[in-house]
Amino acid sequence: MTQQLIAVDANALGQVLKRLDTLETLIRDVKLVAREEWVSIQEAARLLQCDPSTIRRKINSGELQAKGSGKSRRVRLD
Template identity: 70%
Template sequence: MTQQLIAVDAGALSDLIDRLTKIETLLASAELSRREDWLSIPEAARILKCDPSTIRRKINSGELKASGSGKTRRVKLS
């Protein structure tokens, strides 16, 4: 692999570093859900040992939190 030397404006580089630092701070303070926390309706039904229609009913009643729609709908159990 060949290395190249690139000239960069010091002010622009400093601004970029400041922006990245702000993004890192925002991400560190954000509550992000892991992908594994959000399950498909069939996955949630298997874990709760019930029918997928029961999961849908619990979503509609507000007992379970859900995101998305149709086949992309995900359920949060915790």
């Protein structure tokens, strides 16, 4: 196998390495939090990136499990 040399701009490489360091720091500092088992309709819509009416429709069709009523209605996203 033949080796091939590639010219790289040292400045650009330095910027890439700096961004990698920043990403490593961000990843290291991330703290994962367990999601609640039951969430509000608004929170479910935010997590699923849809409108709350879509969540209500999925509850009515049986696609999502829900408990409670009115403002205290909670949805299970498992």
